[in-house]
Amino acid sequence: MSLMYSQEKESLEQLDSIYLDTKKLIPRQSSGKVVAMITSETLENSNGRSVAEILNQVSGIEIIGSRSNAGQNLGYTIRGGRNRQVVILMDGVQLNDPSHISNDYDLRLIPASSIESIEIIKGASSVLYGSGAATGVISINSKKASGSRISANFSSTFGTNRSVENEAYDLEEFTNNVLVNGTLGRFDYLMNFNNRYVEGLSAVAAGVDQKAFEEDIFDRFGGRINLGYRVSRKLKINRFFSFDKYKAGFDDFGYVDASNVSESDQKRTGGTIKWSYNKGSITINDNYSWMERRVISSFPAQYDSKSYTFDAFANQKLTDQISVLLGMNGNFSSFNSFSIPFGANSFNQDIDEEVAKSNTMDPYLNLVYHTNFGLNVNAGTRLNIHSKYGKHIVYNVNPSFNLNLGVANLKFLGSYSSAYIAPSLYQLYAPLYGNEMLNPEENITIEGGIEFSSKNMLRASVVYFSRTESSFIDFVLIDPELYMYQYKNSEEEFNVNGVEIEISKRFENTIDFSANYTFTKVEQDLKLRIPEHKVNASLGYALAEKTELRLLYQYVGDREDSFFNSETFENETINLNGYGLWDLSASHRFNRHVKLYATVSNVFDKEYEEIYRFQTRGRNVRFGFALTF
Numbered sequence: 001m002s003l004m005y006s007q008e009k010e011s012l013e014q015l016d017s018i019y020l021d022t023k024k025l026i027p028r029q030s031s032g033k034v035v036a037m038i039t040s041e042t043l044e045n046s047n048g049r050s051v052a053e054i055l056n057q058v059s060g061i062e063i064i065g066s067r068s069n070a071g072q073n074l075g076y077t078i079r080g081g082r083n084r085q086v087v088i089l090m091d092g093v094q095l096n097d098p099s100h101i102s103n104d105y106d107l108r109l110i111p112a113s114s115i116e117s118i119e120i121i122k123g124a125s126s127v128l129y130g131s132g133a134a135t136g137v138i139s140i141n142s143k144k145a146s147g148s149r150i151s152a153n154f155s156s157t158f159g160t161n162r163s164v165e166n167e168a169y170d171l172e173e174f175t176n177n178v179l180v181n182g183t184l185g186r187f188d189y190l191m192n193f194n195n196r197y198v199e200g201l202s203a204v205a206a207g208v209d210q211k212a213f214e215e216d217i218f219d220r221f222g223g224r225i226n227l228g229y230r231v232s233r234k235l236k237i238n239r240f241f242s243f244d245k246y247k248a249g250f251d252d253f254g255y256v257d258a259s260n261v262s263e264s265d266q267k268r269t270g271g272t273i274k275w276s277y278n279k280g281s282i283t284i285n286d287n288y289s290w291m292e293r294r295v296i297s298s299f300p301a302q303y304d305s306k307s308y309t310f311d312a313f314a315n316q317k318l319t320d321q322i323s324v325l326l327g328m329n330g331n332f333s334s335f336n337s338f339s340i341p342f343g344a345n346s347f348n349q350d351i352d353e354e355v356a357k358s359n360t361m362d363p364y365l366n367l368v369y370h371t372n373f374g375l376n377v378n379a380g381t382r383l384n385i386h387s388k389y390g391k392h393i394v395y396n397v398n399p400s401f402n403l404n405l406g407v408a409n410l411k412f413l414g415s416y417s418s419a420y421i422a423p424s425l426y427q428l429y430a431p432l433y434g435n436e437m438l439n440p441e442e443n444i445t446i447e448g449g450i451e452f453s454s455k456n457m458l459r460a461s462v463v464y465f466s467r468t469e470s471s472f473i474d475f476v477l478i479d480p481e482l483y484m485y486q487y488k489n490s491e492e493e494f495n496v497n498g499v500e501i502e503i504s505k506r507f508e509n510t511i512d513f514s515a516n517y518t519f520t521k522v523e524q525d526l527k528l529r530i531p532e533h534k535v536n537a538s539l540g541y542a543l544a545e546k547t548e549l550r551l552l553y554q555y556v557g558d559r560e561d562s563f564f565n566s567e568t569f570e571n572e573t574i575n576l577n578g579y580g581l582w583d584l585s586a587s588h589r590f591n592r593h594v595k596l597y598a599t600v601s602n603v604f605d606k607e608y609e610e611i612y613r614f615q616t617r618g619r620n621v622r623f624g625f626a627l628t629f
Contacts, residue, residue, distance in 0.1 A: 020119045020139050022368050022378060023128060023283075023325055024315050030370055032378050032400035032413045034451055034461045034502070038118040045550070047585055047599045048157030048175045048622045051107050051115070055138065057536045057554070059500045059516035060122050063107075064529050067581075067610045067617060070161070070173075070198040070218035071248025071262070074107055077530050079122055079465055080496035080522040081135030084421055084473075085443070087125070089139040093270060093287040093311055094130065098333035098356070099303035103132070103424035109244040109266055111194040113155060113177035114224060116143045122500075123465060124417035124445040126394040127380040130329050130362055134419035134443040135467070142240075145181040145188035145228065153179040157624035159599075161200035164607040164618035165212070172200035172215075173622070188228040195221035204251040205615040213257040213615075216249030239271035252298065254566050255613045260297035266290070280316040280323075302347060305335035313364075325366040325380070332359040335425055356429040358422070359387045366396075374402040384420050388428075389440055394418045408454035413463075419443040423473055427487045433475070435487045444468045449500075457506040466497040474525070494523045510542040529611065531578070533557035546590070552583040561612040579608035598623040 018031040028035070036058045046054050052066035052074055064075035076086045084102035088095050095105040118140050125133040159173035174197045181190040197220075202213035222244030230236050244266045252258040270287035286309065293303040313327030337351035366380030377399045384392040398415040421441040428436050449463030472490040477483070498521055504514035515537040522530050535555040542548055557578040565572050582604060587597035598621070605619040 018119075020121045020137060022366065023313060023327075024323065024368070026368070029402050029409050029411055029453070030376050030400075032376060032398035032415060033121055033123070034413070034449060034463050034500070036120040036122075038120070040116050043112055043115055043117070044626075045548070045585070045587060045597070046112055047587070047597045048159060048173070048624060049112060051110050051112050051118075051140075054112060055107075055118070055120075057538070057552070058120055059502050059518050059536070060498075060520075061120070061136070062529075062531060062534060062556070064611065068614050069201045069203045069216055070196075071108070071216060071246075071250060072203065072611075072614065075529065076104065076107075076138075078136035079467065079498060080520045080526065080530055081467075084132060084424065084441075085134035085136075085419075087129045087133040087137045089129070089137065090287065091142055091270075091272065092139070092283070092285040093309050094132075094329075094331065095287065095289065096132075096307055096309075096331070096333065097289075097291050097293075097305055098307055098358075098425050099291065099293060099305040099335040099337065101424060101426045103333075103426070106264060108218075108220065108246060108248075109222070109264065110140065111175075111177065111196065111220070111222065111244075113175075113179075113194050114142055114192050116141045123415060123447050124394075124396065124419040124443055124467075126384075126419040127364055127366060127382045127396040127417070128325075128327075130331070130382070131360065131384060131386075131420050131422045131440075134421055134441075134445075142224070142226070143179065143181075143190065143192065145183055145190045145226070147183050149184060150180070150182040152181075152629045153177070153626065155624060155626040157622055159622035160620045161198055162618050162620060163201055163205070163615055164605055166200070166618070169621065170200065173198045173620075175624075186230045188230075190224070190226040192225075193221075193223040195219075201615050201617065202251065202257065203249060203614065204255050204257065205613055206257070207255070210257075213251065214259070216251065218246065218248045220244070220246035234276045235274070237271070237273050239269070241267075241269045243267045250297075253564070258297065260295070263294040263296070265292040280314060282312075282314045284310065284312045286310040300340050300347075302338040303335060305333070306353075307331065307333045321370050321372075323368045325364075325368070327364050327366075329362045329364065330360060333357065333425065337430075350431045351429055356425045357387075358425060360422075361385045374404065376400045376402070384422075386422055386440075389422060392420050392440065394420050407456070408452065408458075411451040411453075412449075413451065414448040415445070417445045417447075419445065423487070427473060430487075432484070433486055438473060438487060439471050439489050441469060441471050441473055441489075443470075458504070460503040461501070463500045464497070465500070466495065469494045469496070469526075472526075490525075492525075494526055496520065496522050496526065512538075512540045514538045527560055529559050529561055529576075531557040531559050533578070547588045548586070550585045552585075553580065554583075555580040561609075563612050574612055576609050576612060579606055581606055581608075593628055595626040595628075596624075597626070 021031045052063040056063045062077045065072035076083045083104035088105045122136045155177045157175040160169045161172040177194040179192045198218040199215045203216040206213045224242035226240040228238040248262045250260045267290045273284045275282045289307045291305045295301045309331045311329045317323045334353035334357035338347040364382035369377040379397045381395045396417040400413040403410040423438040445467045447465045451461035453459045499519045502516040506512045518534045537553040540550045559576045583601045585599040589595045
């Protein structure tokens, strides 16, 4: 059996177990959702790609900025939503940065080398995952300790980082990772250290009448220590500490070259306690984050924030067909902000954490009903209790039905879900822009689809979704003469709808193929940089038992972008043309200790724009090695 085939088989076995949908491991066909899994094998073969690049291959997802300069701010658009409508989990706990405009977590802080797997659920999921889970949840699972006494992994990736205009192929991207882990009786440990350094590209692309802009570097390093202890066969405790830092260069507004720098420094600690008993389990996850951000530019600023999140829940099997989940989720957030007033030369505090703070305490209940004739129902409700907005109820009803065809299974699914999105602390309390009169956004999502899976490793699905947004928080011009903006709720309702089509198949023992297509129809006010059509495809071929080739294709359709015209002092809309990119990768494992790999991205050196006037990557080469002991 080839290495590629054994890895694919293991991936399919993992894909047949779903956790994110119910917070309980269930067979995939019992889930009422089409859940995406990025397995450890996919991550291992990603050859130096960032987390954003990897996520960008999933249907319904467009990570804006993932193809640009490595330090580019990222936009998370799932089913036409925005950063504030996406929840990011790390080991079961929601991550957020209260000082960010959208209260979102920065994926640039997470190295792909530290991740075991990623599970993604699309659609409103506020019942299980709280405020913000309106269009999707990205659940990242960090690597776990091996069963041996000591195990070590070392990997290094080297690459070019050029634009189409640059003819040189200099080595300007370096990624390194060291992982030491093991198990000693009841005790297990894991130590992970990583760094990534990238130069070669300017953040903003130079105009046709300008010389090449200076390079804007991205420099990240971090580490994690995880300690676990198995008290008994049924009780396990894990605690961790991690730190991650990065420095990213960026250019001035108005597409002018500048030596600006953004710095981010994060420290996190937390862990998991899980007690399993005869017919259920109790899990307590928690995470405490300290975040510091600095902006060095013509408008210098400093931010520091704190966020503590816990999620405690009990899974109880009531009968052979019914199980109940009862949980309590809490988040406590605050931040400070400092800037230098015009004419001054020292920082002044303009947002105080005694004012800019919030907390939530949300009890939730979820029921799962499985029958022996194919019907499954997942339904639940959550009471959001917010320190500013009081009580708010969200709910979810998600039935599905499996039709057994002998060698195949046909699953019909549907859902009706609500979501609640509280304004961020920045939107409420920022000087000039903040508005304490803001109301939370509300979303209603309807979903329906069909999934076919067979024993010969064929899987195909079609899902339709429609989401209605009300009380949308927009950044609007309130005084044209003074050019003053403020965050305000829109009185209009907006609708987003679309279709996701996925197919995957293994042919014999040597070839695997997967593809997805996403159609997203977004109303004019919300469609900024969101493609109406997007296609991803992957073709893998086991050239020999230990050698694999893989071809990736991605097409992103036309989009609209906007920019500020410094001559007219108005925002103007511009169309960005669609583009298609090809990537080719190869890997060879000499033995269980040594693996070599190489990737050529944007094989045909396609020139394109991801964000108006911002630089994108041309043809580039990455190569590296991985050592396992």
